[in-house]
Amino acid sequence: MNENLAVIYQSFPYLINGVMITLGLVIGALGLGFAMGIPMAVGQVYGNKYIFGIISFYVWFFRGLPVLVLLFLFYFGLFSLLGFKLSAFTAAILVLGLRSAAYQSQIFRGSIQSLHEGQMLAARSIGMTKIEAIWHIILPQALRLSIPGWSNEYAILLKDSAVTYAIGVMEVLTRANFVATRTYRPMPIFLTCAVIFIVLTYGGVKLLDLLEEKVKIPGYGEER
Amino acid sequence: MQSDNKIVLSVENIHKSYGKEKILKGVSFTIKKGETKVIIGPSGSGKSTLLRCINQLTVPDGGKILLENEEVTHHQKEINRFRQKMGMVFQDFNLFDHLTALKNVEIGLIKVKKMDKLAARKKAMEELKQVGLEKQANLYPAQLSGGQKQRVSIARALAMDPKVILFDEPTSALDPELIGEVLEVIKRLALAGMTMVVVTHEMGFARSVANEIIFMEDGSIKDQGTPYKMFNNPEHERTKKFLHKITELYGKSEE
């Protein structure tokens, strides 16, 4: 038992460095997904049917394929085909981000559509253009409503980051495996690895809960 | 409204608290075969809690309940057997939402009384007929009106052949025009000799059907007596006030 603890203790710094990589992946992917997801959601709600169709296809593709297949397809396939020489880390952020955009766009779309039609009508009636209305009226509300769904997306991305092991990204699981094969103590190392992920998952969700509280609009949604 | 001398249900000194709040402060009464006792009183007087203590859906902190001279309290292992003999009709109906009206009435017969499926179906249809709903047998609760739902729930309770039926404000959740059909059914049951305890605000009903009216306030029985006595000559001024207030609000709908 003491030997197990010693192994964990010694490899901990190495694993924690992996956490940096993992967080880098998650934040990068969330960011990319966010930046793409919002315009995609707006496009689906307010755009014409061609835009809707294209975005729907994108969503169908990136949600329908397993993460692992997407990683293999892009990292070993498409990126080389198109001549990009990306590190595994960068490729991973791109793929996870493109995929997250598909999921996030649907979260935002749901929130936008749940808003009362009257919000847009009122904004137009005071002279705002569609774009201004979306920016100043619709999105501030929709984004707040999206936080729970977004929190879920964070948790999913965090766990999916482990799959990047398959293309050699040096995140937590890859490092854990490295240590386990060297020390012949797989169980304590992988359990520690699991605990690290659990802490990151629930810690992050808690933080997002706090964020939700902070940006809450007093009395919003409550019936009088 | 005939009565035998046999006591069916005996409630002895029931106490119940939730945390620091004492809801029932020593309530006792008995009821004989064929009798109908109506319990009235302001909200928060503990009437519903009392009913639920009788069939142990709520376990009292003190006191005894006896059904046909057998003690129900302190017999948690046997409680299912006792509950079969006590029917309960809830304010919110509590029909099993995933079952048709017929299946709602059947399920107790099949799963609890272990009746044969065909016999159970036959009996269930009879009970539905009794409450006037044989045409609605295959509808789901969501497709029934409030009055119909409550009548199904009465059929469900009746199907178990209980020795006593407990009604917890059976019409309080109904729209006014639906109250009549439910009271009709309950009245008929009373006249046919069913032993019943009814918690209600329906004064007209109480007057015409009760053998005895019990007035509860603040967790204990303040007054009891025949309808005539309670409406004309109660012992406590408070009783008179309450009865007249309620009659004003709800009207003398039945005579």
Next chain:
Amino acid sequence: MDTITFIREILLSPLLEGTLVTVKLIAYSIPIGFLLGVLIAVGRVYGNKLLSSFCALYTLFFRGSPLLVQLFILYYGLPSFGIFLSPFMAAVLGFTFCSGAYHSEYIRGALQSIKMGQMMAGEAIGMSRFQVIIYIILPQALRRAIPGCSNEIIYLVKYSSLAFIVTCVELTGAGKIIASRYFEYTLVFLVVGAIYLFMVSIVTKILNTLEKRLEIPGIG
């Protein structure tokens, strides 16, 4: 060699074999995982303190950690305790345990959304708690949980690809092997992707039909 020939002569057969393995993997994991989810949810909501806490911890672990880590623990970790699982076994166990935790959360939410009155009415006619849970509460709760549980089942169809990483050669694995041998990553994985999309749409159709069949007016 042109694309069509490649697909027909080299790719198709191994991919179909791999698909078969995938189908076997999910055929075991989906029903057992769901069943496990029901047990965990019921234990969590209706069990005593000990059972409830155990179920909560179980859910915390299997939802908080990545599926891949769980697979590694089962396949690479257990041998140090003398338990040697085949890649297929390890994958099925991992999928079942993980899926069970996700199902249990959906089912738990559904159980808690059922009105208390249903339990009271069931007990009032003399049913035991157990009978009420089986005959009254679960039939309603499971219908409410269908959207969430369907979602989880679709996820499992896709995440079955992780079995490859613990050396169980299913569809993705078969694809990787061919792709590495012939340097045809893009083509191979587009075909692999197409097969997954096809599988997902079939499963979705099945689940939608199931949901329609089980519909009851007023529930859900």
